[in-house]
Structure formats: C-alpha cells, structure tokens
Amino acid sequence: MRILTPTRGGEASLPNQDRAIQIAKERGGELFFLYVTDVSFLDRMASPVLVDMETEIDEMGEFLLVMAQERAQKQGLQVQTLVRRGHFAEVLEAVIQEFEIDMLILGAPAEGALTTMEYLQDLAKRLAEAFGLEAVVLDRGEVAFTVRGEAKG
Numbered sequence: 001m002r003i004l005t006p007t008r009g010g011e012a013s014l015p016n017q018d019r020a021i022q023i024a025k026e027r028g029g030e031l032f033f034l035y036v037t038d039v040s041f042l043d044r045m046a047s048p049v050l051v052d053m054e055t056e057i058d059e060m061g062e063f064l065l066v067m068a069q070e071r072a073q074k075q076g077l078q079v080q081t082l083v084r085r086g087h088f089a090e091v092l093e094a095v096i097q098e099f100e101i102d103m104l105i106l107g108a109p110a111e112g113a114l115t116t117m118e119y120l121q122d123l124a125k126r127l128a129e130a131f132g133l134e135a136v137v138l139d140r141g142e143v144a145f146t147v148r149g150e151a152k153g
Helices: 011-027 047-074 088-099 117-131
Strands: 002-006 030-037 079-085 103-107 134-139 142-148
Touching: 002 011, 002 088, 011 030, 011 047, 011 103, 011 134, 030 047, 030 088, 047 079, 079 088, 088 117, 103 117, 117 134, 117 142
Parallel strands: 002 030, 002 103, 030 079, 103 134
Antiparallel strands: 134 142
C-alpha cells in the first residue's frame, strides 16, 4: 500500500503527520510526504524574482519534509519525500498516478486558512473516485472525513 500525505509543515501539521505515520505502520504501507510549491499568486512579479522565490520556497519545503522524515524514522518508518511545483490538485493527481498511490491523507486547513474543509472534502471525493483510492482528511490528528473510491483495473 502506498500512502500520500501532502504537508505544509509547521506546528499545525505535526499531529496529522504523526497520524499518517501511524496509519502507514498499521497498514504496512509505504509513506510519501509531499510539499507543493505554488507561486501562481505571484504571477505579476518579474520572472527572475519569481524563479528565486520559487527556489526559496522549494528549499523551505525540503527542510520541512526532512523534519517530518526524521520524525517518521524515529518511529521506525522509512518515508519518501517529494517537492513538486504547481497547483495543488493538479500536483496531487500527477503524483497519485506516478507512484500508484492507494491512499491519500489530507490535513484539515488551519483556522483562517484560504483552503476550506469543504474544498478538501470535495477534492478527496473527486480523487478517490477518479483513482479508486481511499482518501482521508485529518483534523489535529483525528479522522474528520473518509471516502473510498471503487478499485480501478
């Protein structure tokens, strides 16, 4: 079983990362932590500045993923880390296909975030149905929503 967990890093993500690690261990799964860099909101900036900004954000994402990876290793689980660029939903679709993901674990948005729980639930449903996977939304490490798509193949 291959499990994909996108993460923003930071304090609010820790309980969800820990729960993803726990789920991967319980199911004997291979865990992938993903950080998505999306700088499309900066599209009016000069191109060289945009490239520098994107690179800096990628490096921050790599650092946050290394921290998550180390926590997983301390709990006895090896994980792969991925940094990708683009729109969140499109990147998820591409990574799900590339790595033949069986389960997607999303973290609920932090209070005051632009992303809403409704958006994440809709995304989870759409991806579960499109790829025949199980999708879970965690809120502070607890399962808030789950959906299973029909197995493909």
